[in-house]
Amino acid sequence: MILNLINSLIDIHAVSPDAAKAYEKAKEKLVHQVNDDLDANPKILELIGDNPFDLMWNNHSNHATFMTTVFKIGSYELLARTIPWVYRAYRARGFSYDYFPVELVAWKHAVKECLDDVYSTEIIEIYDWMISHHENMIQLSVNGEGLTFSLQKETTEMQEVLLSLLLHGDSRGSLQLVNQSVKKIDDLKHFYLDVVCPVMYRIGLLWEKNVISVAEEHVATAIIGRITAALYPLFANVDMCRGKAVVTAGPNEFHEVGARMLADFLEMEGWDVTYLGANTPKEELLTILKRHKPFMVALSVATVFNLDHARQTIEMVKADPETRNIRIMVGGLAFNNMPQLWRDFGAEGYAADANKGALSANAWWERRIAA
DSSP: HHHHHTTTTSSSSSOOOOHHHHHHHHHHHHHHHHHHHHHHTHHHHTTTTOOOHHHHHHHHHHHHHHHHHHHTOOHHHHHHHHHHHHHHHHTTOOOOHHHHHHHHHHHHHHHHHHHHHHHHHHHHHHHHHHHHHHHHHHHHHHHHHSOOOOOOOSHHHHHHHHHHHTTTTTTHHHHHHHHHHHOOOHHHHIIIIIIIIIHHHHHHHHTTTSSSSSHHHHHHHHHHHHHHHHHGGTTTOOOOOSSSSEEEEEEOOOHHHHHHHHHHHHHHHTTTEEEEEEEOOOHHHHHHHHHOOEEEEEEEOOOGGGHHHHHHHHHHHHHSTTTTSSEEEEEEEHTTTTTTHHHHTTTTTEEEHHHHHHHHHHHHHHHHHHH
């Protein structure tokens, strides 16, 4: 069904670069007007399920940032895959499905009010498409289509045990499990790829369905951080036989487990890694790149609303004479459903997981030596 929705975009005219820039320039004004419009709606509490207004306002802010990305790179498949996920996530938090067409009509009014007619006409066509496919979006959200990640049909005992420990906030139990199971580097790679990744995907899915809170998700992530720190001595003495690499989560991206695992995989392969963690501002990343002069930089993005920050970061790196030749790799859940995005963003590569990222980096390094 998602493919039918994507195919329905064939006759939609792509927004021009000038219209995309006009939308981006007016973004804050658009958000403010949509907030005011929805705040004044007499049925607003019913529409948002008696949730705090700031949850709705956050959605509007994310929407503007995301639509800017869609318009600037012309990726309407990304739009079609993301909307059902937004429906599903907010519906799980009590929002009525009726909220979405009301919100989209408010965006139409704001676009018409804030942008010149020559630009607003182009953009309103996209909003009309979203409104006309409202029922399709509901069905896709119910079916679980849109932005997805592959989960094994059968879970292993270790996955189930770790998931239970994380959900109970049991850091000691989690560390005991790891100490019993991970003895060497090959064990560690297996644990990261076949246990941590699927378990954290399940944690994310539970948050999406509003089964667990943001706080509980943060507890699970913090425990994984303790685990990765405890496992570091297994490869701390690996010889550095390859080049320098900088690994970071993108600006405004607070999901850093994937980036941490890639950094560890690279170190296990002999790379000299500088790991920056979560939410690295693009200007500060550029400063680090100039100081360290790495062969490559890896940028992880888990949340689609942060894709535009990643795009801007890549543009900044490629525009600076001191950093333009640094190879850029992207990865993370935001790219996994649209892996061709790395080309649109100007990166040199994409990795679906930490192991593939390390293998790609090794191949880049070997080709450099051969040249």
